[in-house]
Amino acid sequence: MIEANTRAFRLATLALCLGSAMIFANLHVVQSLLPTLALQFHLTELQASWSLTITILTLGLSLLVYGPLSDAIGRKPIMVVTMAGAVLVTLALSQVESYASLLLLRGLQGFFLGGLPAIAIAYMGDEFSRKAVVLAVGVYISANSLGGVTGRLLGGFVGEHFGWAAAFGAVGVLSALVLVAFVWLLPKSQHFQPKPLHPLHIAQDMGGHLRNPVLLAAFLMAGGNFMIFLNQYSYITFVLAAAPYHLSPHALGLLFLTYLSGTLAAAFSGRVTQCFSAPVGMALGILCLMGGSLLTLIPSLSAIVWGFMVSSFGFFLTHSLASSWVSHHALKARASASSLYLVFYYMGASVGGFLLAPFWAWQGWLGIILGSLLVYSLTLACSLWLYAKNNTFDKRVSVSPS
Template identity: 90%
Template sequence: MIEANTRDFRAATLALCLGSAMIFANLHVVQSLLPTFAQQFHLTELEASWSLTITILTLGLSLLVYGPLSDALGRKPIMVVTMTGVVLTTLALSQVESYGALLWLRGLQGLFLGGLPAIAIAYMGDEFTRKAVVVAVGVYISANSLGGVTGRMVGGFVGEHFGWAAAFGAMGVLSAVLLVVFVWLLPKSQNFHAKPLHPRHIVQDMHGHLRNPVLLAAYLIAGGNFMIFLNQYSYITFVLAAAPYHLSPHALGLLFLTYLSGTLAAAFSGRITQYFSAPVGMAVGILLLMGGSLLTLIPNLYAIVWGFMVSSLGFFLTHSLASSWVSHHALRARASASSLYLVFYYMGASVGGFVLAPFWAWAGWLGVVVGSLLVYSLTLGCSVWLSVKFTATRDVGNKA
């Protein structure tokens, strides 16, 4: 087993972080380009957002497949094959001329993008000691958000100066380099033991998780929060690209630096549970999401940026606590419970554009904030219910 702070640990952790950054950069590269797509292909805001929505949808669906498949076929081979698919589809995207072709390729790309997120932590569990896993997972999650920021900034900068097709070309070349480094750095599996595929058992485990209200509440929190948080970024790009802000794609890419406040929140989320229960921490995070959303209603660029920083802080705090909650409270098959959490997480994001579209049509950004607060109220209710449930269970345990 690989110990923390050894040469193999550093190589494997760096490889997985670079791979994660590559995946999420490719996923989010289009987000700062949405106004450009709308203008060039004569699309509505909702239609332009499909370039992100369809990728998130297919990524989420693929998570149901790669975990069990890697149990039978191995971790590293599937990660390498799917990452190669990401590189090829990104390069192909730089050559398309129609929006329809772009959507087809983005949908296909989503199927490849799910490979590494579904398997990376399982690889750590196979090869790392328990102490090393705790250290590596925190760094890995930070790489997820940094990859998303990088992709949006590359898309915005290259898209503004050389066109959206060149943005895909640059991302494809960068991804190819990261893939080569990933293959070179990541050690071969030494402790992997193949397990036969049992689809019936997989379905039974999933059904059991969905019938567990403690897990289901966390799934709804994950799906509802990401539904709003991610798609707020999509809609705000149209606000900031128009009067009175007139931000360029490059400047819109810089907006996503607000994610970095969430990176810090994820890193410190574990300490919060020393003072509060995880459900209380989730509720605090959702209240921050609501407060950040309200702050963006001030018609000032700095206020909008601060609003998104507060929202990012709240989102990643809640996300970190909810994902850990699922891992700790799954009665069995923890890996599939975590996979199902990610499915809800990405499925929520994939429908968020449609959920907020009527509110956008009704009252623009004010409508988006109203719709956001309604959904956040539901996820806040779930966190409060979990808190009450957790307190009641703890009190019963103490009396016993």
């Protein structure tokens, strides 16, 4: 097994982090461009957000395929092939001229982008020691946030100066370089044991994960938190593009630097469990999400930025702990369990725009925050239930469900 702080650990973690950053740069490149797309194609706020929603939706659905498939045929080959497909589609997106074509290709792009997120943590679970997994997952998820920041910054900067289509071209070229590095750096699986691909067994595995209440609570937290966190960023771009802020696409891209507080939270999530149990850490993260949301109600750009920084810290802390929680509880079909976690995660995000739309129509940004607090209250209840259910959970995220 790969132990923490060894050369193999550093190379494998670097490869997975680069791959993760590439995936999320491609996923989120449009988010700082939503007002631009709305103006270019004469769209409503909700219609413009479809360019992100459809990619998240197909990414989430693809996880149902890649997780079980990788349990049968291996981890690295699927990650490489799907990353290559994502690169090609991203480059094709730089050539489209209609919004319908953009949505079609963004849907296809999402299907390819699901390969690495579905498998990466399962790869760690196969190849890394338990201690190494805890450390690597936090760093890996911090790379998610860095990738999201990179994509949004590139989208905003290139989109403002060269047009939205050029933003896809820039991300596509960068992604191709990352793919080459990924193939070279990531070691081949040494401890993977294939499992025959039987649909009945897959359904049984999924059913077993869903019947495990400790896993199910983590799944629900993942979906609820990401549902709100991601879509708050989408709606705030329309707030900040309008009076009295009038921010440009480049300036909107800079807002996503607030993700860097989440990078810090994810990187140190493993250390949090040395002081608190994982459910307590998750609850603290959700309280940060609630507090950060309330801060954004202050009509000041600096307050909004601080609010999103607090929310980002809380979101990635909770996400890192919940991801590790699922990895440690799935004693078989680990990739299927990780995939199911991410299905909830991305399905939540894909419906969040629609769920928050009535709140937006009702009270604008105030309505968004009221809807957000409602959902966060439910995810906080899940974390508190986990604490009550598993009060013997040890401080290193090694638990036996009661």
